[in-house]
Amino acid sequence: MVDAISTALHSALTHLDKKDSYVRMLFIDFSSAFNTIIPQQLTQKLVQLGLNTSLCNWLLDFLTGRPQAVRVGSNTSSTIILNMGAPQGCVLSPLLFTLLTHDCTPSHSSNLFIKFADDTTVVGLISKRDEADYRSEVSRLAVWCRDNNLSLNVEKTKEIVVDFRRAHTQHAPLTINGASVERVGSTKFLGVHITEDLSWTNNTTALAKKSQQRLYFLRKLRRARAPAPIMYTFYRGTIESILTSCITVWFGACNASCQKTLQRIVKAAERII
Structure with a gap:
C-alpha cells in the first residue's frame, strides 16, 4: 500500500518540476469488484500467464458451484448456487482480482496505472495543456472494464487536478460513459488523504481526530487501574497504529504545525500511561 501511494506521488512531483506541466489523478471506484469476476475468463488469463492447467482447473472448481444461504436469527433462506465472483473475506480473492487485471495497463508513457487490490488510480502527467x-x-x-465485466461507478469516482502554474486555465471536466466525473479538492487514497495542493494538513487533522477519540478509552483504562503494560499495549494497537499509518509517505513533507499536533497526542498518551 505504501509503495502504491509513494509511486503515485513520486511520479506526480517529478513531473510537476517540469515547465508548463500539471497532473490529473483519477481515483476509480468499482461496484462490487470481487463479485463481478467471471471464473472462466479468469482461468483463461491464468493459462495465458503460464499457470499449470491443473491449478487453473482447481481455481475454476473453487469459484464455481458454491452454495450460499442467508441466516437471520432462526430463519434461513433457500440455498442458491453461485458461479460468479470470488468469496468475500477470502485471502485468495485480492490475488485473483490482481491476476484478472494484470493486462489493464496504460497505452501511453505519460500515464500511470496504480493498482492495489480493487483500487485503481490513473495518474495523467500532462504537458503543455x-x-x-x-x-x-x-x-x-x-x-476494458466493460469487456471484463467490471462496473465502473462514475458517481463515486473522483478526480484531483494538481496544477501549480501561476497562470493555469480552467480545466475541462472528464467524462466516462457520458457522465461527468466529480473534481474534488481532497479525497482518500488507500487510507491517506490526498489534496490538490499536495499538502498534508487534511491527513494529519483526520489522524489527530481519530487518535484523540482513542485517548478517551486510554483514560478509562487508567481510572480502572489497568496495569501499565496493558495500557501500553492498548496505545500501541489503537493510537500509535493510527499515527504511524503510511507515515513514510507523508510525515517528512508535513509542516511543523502538523507534526506538533501529532506529537502532542503522543505526549498526552505518555502522561496517561
Missing part, C-alpha cells in the same frame, strides 16, 4: 493521451487512456480503460 495536451490532455489527449490522458482522456483517450480513460476511455480505453472504460472499454
Whole structure:
C-alpha cells in the first residue's frame, strides 16, 4: 500500500518540476469488484500467464458451484448456487482480482496505472495543456472494464487536478460513459488523504481526530487501574497504529504545525500511561 501511494506521488512531483506541466489523478471506484469476476475468463488469463492447467482447473472448481444461504436469527433462506465472483473475506480473492487485471495497463508513457487490490488510480502527467493521451487512456480503460465485466461507478469516482502554474486555465471536466466525473479538492487514497495542493494538513487533522477519540478509552483504562503494560499495549494497537499509518509517505513533507499536533497526542498518551 505504501509503495502504491509513494509511486503515485513520486511520479506526480517529478513531473510537476517540469515547465508548463500539471497532473490529473483519477481515483476509480468499482461496484462490487470481487463479485463481478467471471471464473472462466479468469482461468483463461491464468493459462495465458503460464499457470499449470491443473491449478487453473482447481481455481475454476473453487469459484464455481458454491452454495450460499442467508441466516437471520432462526430463519434461513433457500440455498442458491453461485458461479460468479470470488468469496468475500477470502485471502485468495485480492490475488485473483490482481491476476484478472494484470493486462489493464496504460497505452501511453505519460500515464500511470496504480493498482492495489480493487483500487485503481490513473495518474495523467500532462504537458503543455495536451490532455489527449490522458482522456483517450480513460476511455480505453472504460472499454476494458466493460469487456471484463467490471462496473465502473462514475458517481463515486473522483478526480484531483494538481496544477501549480501561476497562470493555469480552467480545466475541462472528464467524462466516462457520458457522465461527468466529480473534481474534488481532497479525497482518500488507500487510507491517506490526498489534496490538490499536495499538502498534508487534511491527513494529519483526520489522524489527530481519530487518535484523540482513542485517548478517551486510554483514560478509562487508567481510572480502572489497568496495569501499565496493558495500557501500553492498548496505545500501541489503537493510537500509535493510527499515527504511524503510511507515515513514510507523508510525515517528512508535513509542516511543523502538523507534526506538533501529532506529537502532542503522543505526549498526552505518555502522561496517561
